[in-house]
Structure formats: C-alpha cells, structure tokens
Amino acid sequence: MLKARMAPVVALMIAMAMLLTGCAAGNNNSNTNGQSNSSVNVDGYSSDPTSGDVKTQEFKPKSGSPTATLKIASGSENREVAGAIQKAVDDSKVAVTLDYMGSLDIMNTLSNGGGDYDAVWPASSMWISMGDTKHIVKNAQSTSTTPIVFGIEKKTAQSLGWADNDGKTKAVATTDLIDAVKAGQLKFSMTSATQSNSGASAYLAFLTAIAKTGQALTKDDLNNANVQNSVKTLLSGVDRSSGSSDWLKDMVVANPDRFDAMVNYESLVIQANKQLTKNGKDPLVAIYPADGIAVSDSPLGYVDRGQKNDTAFGDFSKALQSKEAKLLFEQAGRRTGLGGVLTYASDAKVKDSFRSEWGINTTSEALKTIPMPAADVINASLDIYQSILRKPSWTVWVVDYSGSMTGTGKDGVVKGLNAALNPDQAKQAHIEPGNEDVNVFIPFSSDAFSPTKTTGTDTSAILNKGSDTMPTGGTDIYAGLQAALQSNMPDDFSKYTTAIVLMTDGQSQTSNKDAFTADYKSNGHEVPIFSIMFGEADPSQLQELASLSNAKVFDGRSEDLATVFRQVKGYN
Numbered sequence: 001m002l003k004a005r006m007a008p009v010v011a012l013m014i015a016m017a018m019l020l021t022g023c024a025a026g027n028n029n030s031n032t033n034g035q036s037n038s039s040v041n042v043d044g045y046s047s048d049p050t051s052g053d054v055k056t057q058e059f060k061p062k063s064g065s066p067t068a069t070l071k072i073a074s075g076s077e078n079r080e081v082a083g084a085i086q087k088a089v090d091d092s093k094v095a096v097t098l099d100y101m102g103s104l105d106i107m108n109t110l111s112n113g114g115g116d117y118d119a120v121w122p123a124s125s126m127w128i129s130m131g132d133t134k135h136i137v138k139n140a141q142s143t144s145t146t147p148i149v150f151g152i153e154k155k156t157a158q159s160l161g162w163a164d165n166d167g168k169t170k171a172v173a174t175t176d177l178i179d180a181v182k183a184g185q186l187k188f189s190m191t192s193a194t195q196s197n198s199g200a201s202a203y204l205a206f207l208t209a210i211a212k213t214g215q216a217l218t219k220d221d222l223n224n225a226n227v228q229n230s231v232k233t234l235l236s237g238v239d240r241s242s243g244s245s246d247w248l249k250d251m252v253v254a255n256p257d258r259f260d261a262m263v264n265y266e267s268l269v270i271q272a273n274k275q276l277t278k279n280g281k282d283p284l285v286a287i288y289p290a291d292g293i294a295v296s297d298s299p300l301g302y303v304d305r306g307q308k309n310d311t312a313f314g315d316f317s318k319a320l321q322s323k324e325a326k327l328l329f330e331q332a333g334r335r336t337g338l339g340g341v342l343t344y345a346s347d348a349k350v351k352d353s354f355r356s357e358w359g360i361n362t363t364s365e366a367l368k369t370i371p372m373p374a375a376d377v378i379n380a381s382l383d384i385y386q387s388i389l390r391k392p393s394w395t396v397w398v399v400d401y402s403g404s405m406t407g408t409g410k411d412g413v414v415k416g417l418n419a420a421l422n423p424d425q426a427k428q429a430h431i432e433p434g435n436e437d438v439n440v441f442i443p444f445s446s447d448a449f450s451p452t453k454t455t456g457t458d459t460s461a462i463l464n465k466g467s468d469t470m471p472t473g474g475t476d477i478y479a480g481l482q483a484a485l486q487s488n489m490p491d492d493f494s495k496y497t498t499a500i501v502l503m504t505d506g507q508s509q510t511s512n513k514d515a516f517t518a519d520y521k522s523n524g525h526e527v528p529i530f531s532i533m534f535g536e537a538d539p540s541q542l543q544e545l546a547s548l549s550n551a552k553v554f555d556g557r558s559e560d561l562a563t564v565f566r567q568v569k570g571y572n
Contacts, residue, residue, distance in 0.1 A: 057082070059089040059096045066095035068312035073106045074098040074121040075298070076246040080271050081144075084328035088319035094312045102244070103197050107131030114303040119313055121300045123197045123245075128301055138310070140301030143320060144267075144334035147367055148202050148294050150177070150188065151252075151269035151284035153260035157359070160185060163285045167357035171290040174209035178230055181237035188261035189240040189248055193385045194430035195570035198245045200382070201294030202263045206231055207381055208370040209292035217373035222380055232389045240528070240550075241393075241497050243570030247552065255550050256281045258526060265296060270333030270353050270360070285359035292370045295340065330354075340367035382430060387457075392436035393572045394496035396488050397462070398480040400504040400534075401443040405471040409505050409535060412556070416503070416532075416565030417441075417466045421459040431569045433457045438496070440488045441465055444480030445473035446509075451488050477504050477541070478512035481529065485519050489527065498527045499572040502545065503556070503565075505535030520548065530568050532556045 057079070060066060066089075078085070078098065089096055101109075103122040109115050110131030120128060120137065128137050150172075157163035160180055162172050180186035191199035204217070210230045211221040221227055240259060242248040249268040252259045253275045262269075266286060273283040300320065302313040319325060326336040326343055330350045337343040341364050344350045354360045373381070399413055419425050421439060426432040433439065433456065441462040443449040452465045484500050520527075528551035531542040535557070542553045552571075556564045 055100055057098045057100070059085050059098070061090050061093050061095065062086075063090075064093060067093045067315075068309060069095040069097065070118040070309065070312055070316060071097050071099070071116060072119040072121050072300075073109055073115070073117045074100055075103055075106070075123040076100045076244055077123060077265060077268065077296075078121060078298075079246060080267060081329055081332045081334060083332060084320065084325045087325050087328055088316055088322070091322065091324070092312075092315040092319040094316040094319075096316065102195075103127040104195070110134075110137065110303070114305050117303050118307065118309045119300060119302050121298070123296045123298060124201075125297055125299045127197075128299060136304050137301040138304050139314070139317065140299045141317065141321070142297040142299050144298050144326075144329045144336050145340050145367065146265045146267040146296050146298070146334055147288065147340070148198050148205075148263065148296070149266050149269060150287040150289070151262050151264055151272065152186075152188070152287055153256070154282050154285050156186070156260050157285040157287065162287060163359055167285055167355070167359050169285060169287060169359045169361075172287050173291050174206055174234070174289050175230075177237075177289065178210075178234045181234055186261060187237050187239040188263055189242065189252060189259050190238050190263040191242045191245050191248055192570055193390070194382055195243045196245055197296065198263065198265055201296075203231075203385060204373070204378065204381065205289065205292035205294050205370050206234055208373075209289060210234075212291075216371040217377050217381065219377055219380055222377065222384060228384070228389060235389055235391050238391050238497060241391075241572055243567065251550055252284075253279075258550065266360070267333035270358070273355075273358050274353075283358055286361070287359060288361055293368055295367050295369055298334070335367075339364040386430055386432060387434050390434065392434060392438070392496050394438045394440075394490050394498045395569070395572050396440040396442060396484040396500045398442045398444060398448075398477070398484050398500055398502045399466070400445070400475060400477070400480075400506065401449070401469050401471045402445040402473055402475040402506060403471050404475075404506055404535065410471055412534070412561035413503060414463075414467050415560075415562040417463055419562035420565040420569040421462060423457050423459070426566075426569070429566045429570075431566060433459055438490070440484070442480055442483050442488065443469045444476065444483070445471070446476055446479070447473075448480045448483035451483065453488070475504060475506040475508050476512055477502060477508040477545075478510065478516040481545075482512060482516045482519055485516070485523055485527070489523075489525070493525050497572055498525065499551075500527055500529045500549075501532065501565075501568050501572075502529055502542070503532040503534065503561075504537045504542075507536060507538040508541055517548070526550060528571075530554065530571055532561070532564055532568060534561065 106120050106122045107127040107130050111133050114136050128140055163169045193199040193203035208217050210227050245264055249272050252262050253272050269284050269286050276283050302310055329336050330342055330344050331353055333353045342362050354362050423432045435456050439454050439459055441452045452462050454461050490496050529545045529549040530551045531553045533542055533553055533555050546552050554564050554568055
C-alpha cells in the first residue's frame, strides 16, 4: 500500500512536528469577501484565485441519496483535488463535508478529542502523529505526494540561467539561490516556517543543505555563524510571507506582475500555471533544490469517537484509492506512484499537468529528502528562525477605539494584542517578536490617535497603550490607514516584510477614503492591509482594501479575537 511505501517520508514529517505543536494556523479564516461561513457545493467549485478562500465545501453524490455523511477537517490544499473527491463520493455514495483549516488546527482538534469530525486530512502525517495523543485516528493512509519546490517565473528563471527556452532546468543548489538573492536577482514569496507545513519543510531543507555535512542537522550546525549568515541571506529574499500555502498560490496567480516566484508545493505550482497560462501570463518554472527537498504525503485518517461511522469512512477511503480517483489526483498535479513517480504518466491530462516546459521533474529523484534532525534540533532551528534568521517584520496595527468598542470590543483587542505581541504569549504560537522587528500601534476613532512604536522584543509600550486607551467617538478607518502610510513606514522597505493590520467593529465614514486611496497608490510599496472584521464592520469596505493591497479579510465575529490576531500575525 502507498502508506507502507511512504514510511520514510512519514518518519521525516513526524520528526519535524516535534516543535510545531503550538503554532497558530493561517488557513482557518473567513474568505476574502468577509463571509464567515462560506459553503459551496462541488458543482459551484472554482479554483480561480479570485473566487475567495472557501472555508467549507460540501460534496454529495450526483445521483441518489447519500448513505451517510462524513465531516472531515481538511488542509486547504485539498481544494485543488475536488474532482477526485467528487468521484469518490459518487462511487461510495457517501457525502462529504470538508472544513478547510490549517494543519496545526487539525492537530489541535485531534489533541482535544477530535471535535465533531469523522476524519482528518492534513497536508502531512506529522500533524496526525503529534495531535493524536488520545489514539483516536484509525486507518490513516497517504492519498498522494507532492514535493516542495521553488516556482519561478519562466523569464526570471531563464535570466538566471536555470532554465532554457523549453523550460528544461539545470541543477540548482541552495548556494545558487543565495547568490541570486545576494545579487538582487531573486525575490520570492514563502509561507512562514513556524506557521505552515510547506514553510517549515523548506526552511529545514535550506539549513541542511547549507550545513553541507551530508548528515542530519545538529545544534553545532545551527550555532555555526556561516550557516546562520547564509540562511539569513536567503530568507532576506522573501518579499511576502503567508500563513497558508493555498492562499499564497492564489496571491501569486492574481498578481503575476507583482509576485514572480514562490516556495510552495509542486501541485500548487502546477495549479498556478494552469491559471496563469489561461490568463495569458507567463508560467512558473519548478526548481527542485538539488541538495535538499521535502515532501507532503497528504494522509486521510478516521477519527474514532465512538460515532460508528467507520463503515462510511472505509467506503469513501477505498473509493479515494481507486484507479479512477488516483488518475484525477494526478491530473490535478499530485503524485500517487511508488517513490513519488507518476502512475498514469501516459494520460493526456496528467501530461498536461506535469509539463516538462514548466520544469516539472517526474522522476523519483524529485523526492529525495534531507536527513531529519532530532526533535531538540528542530526546536532550536525554528526558535532561531523566529528570533534571528527570518526577514524582520514591520507591522502597523491600526485598531478601532470608537465608542462602540467599549467593553467586550476593547477587551478582545487587548487580549488580541497580547496574543500577538506579548513575547511569552506569542511564543506559544511561535509568532513572538524578533530582535529586529518593528511594531507600530495606531488607535483610531473619528481620527487617528498618536502612534506608539517599539523595536525588538520589548513591546510593553504598545500593550500598555492598548490597555490604557479609552474608546470614544466615531469610526474612520481611512484616517487610521492614512496615518500608517504617511509617517509610520520604514525608510528602506527592502529590509522588512511589511503589513498593516486593521481591526474595526463598525462601518466607516468615508470622507478620507479618496485621500487614503490616492496616498496608497502613490506610495508604490503595495503594503498588504489585513483586516479583522468584528461587530458591525462592513465586509465590502474591508474587501475593497484587501483587493487594493493583495491581502485578505479575517473574521473576528465568530472566533475569539485573540485567536484571529495570532492568525493574522502568521501572515507577517
């Protein structure tokens, strides 16, 4: 079975998870149009990056009534294999509801007893292994595999000498990537190593390759100044961070002139290329670092809570392993064969996904994995990532202190700021401030209040200001945003990943809207504006800001604000 064949990969992923148990997930958010409980049937499914970040998706048999319904906690990347899921639903006659969430949320759901879920389907086995402390997951089996690669716009890959006109690539070492970043020839988007499976896997591969020992990473390697400096240089090429691999892909597709490279799953690079070419844009070329790579094994497992839905799960799982379903997986860009090779390489639609002109390597060599370090080394490596090696962040918190925020609203904001900026609390989710991070706090109501700025790990001035400021007046989000742009941004944007986090509970007056929009467009730095919607906030106003700035809207109406603040911070 595929499960047995993928044992080395599973072991790799399990080891990596030893640190990530406290991470905050980035996927379990509202869609970008501000709806908190989006749900679409598969017939309405779209992989178009402008379609929004669907949170829940229902699959029902196309004919006849379902014999049962399974509720599955699923990684967001499974949106891309809707065809295979629908096929399994049709064949098994079992309806399926997928709640899309981060792998870390899936892990935490398992550790808390599984909630009301019948199954889990994260990106990697490590989340099941770490979360299943109550041993309630049964019959977990890999559904497909996909390596993590660099997807680089074709003309950029060609200019770097890494691809020819036909998309054929040469071997690219991690040192080649570092040299390109150092020369200012390569910038790329990447998920956070402490928030995302793809980001963590890629980061550990970078470290191992740079150490050049041929062995598993050690603490001595981590403390090596040359290793640290090289990784820091590579990560300085990150021009946009994300808490979600699927959202990162959508962002690149929707804005190819702004983002021309990303680190992501091979399957998502393939999906991105299908949409890019459909839109008449240049595709990305897949670059597989020759000296270090990681793999996702996408396991599906039954959550046994005594609900006696195991027969339905078995029927659906078996249908998902059928030849027809596997063919649909491969047509969507996932691998199902032994060692990561293609089972249906001769199929026309599979060929259309795994195109050689996109640099796709269909041999088993693409799945060579790094030797995995011990858990304490992984722990230390991600601590170093968050505090030292990642590109520093510059975050401006524009927070509503209008009169309607009195009481519950302000209490939620204070808790949220502490969850994101109090070093002890934030460390539990691996989002604690780093030594070079800059945070700026701008309360607003009818106008913007005076900003409070902190640099480094001591954010007490912001936390005290957030607690001491009293709500009053009306709501003008544009006044707060304008204050953020005009005098509270870095002099050198290249040194930071920048973001504005806007939190509001009401519909804004618009007298300053045009002035802010003009300032934003003339600013030229395209700072993302991530909005947290609360209370009576207007979804259309916040979505307009997200569309303007290549960002997204988070829903604080149905979740604890502290949790949402942590999620937003995972994107910067």
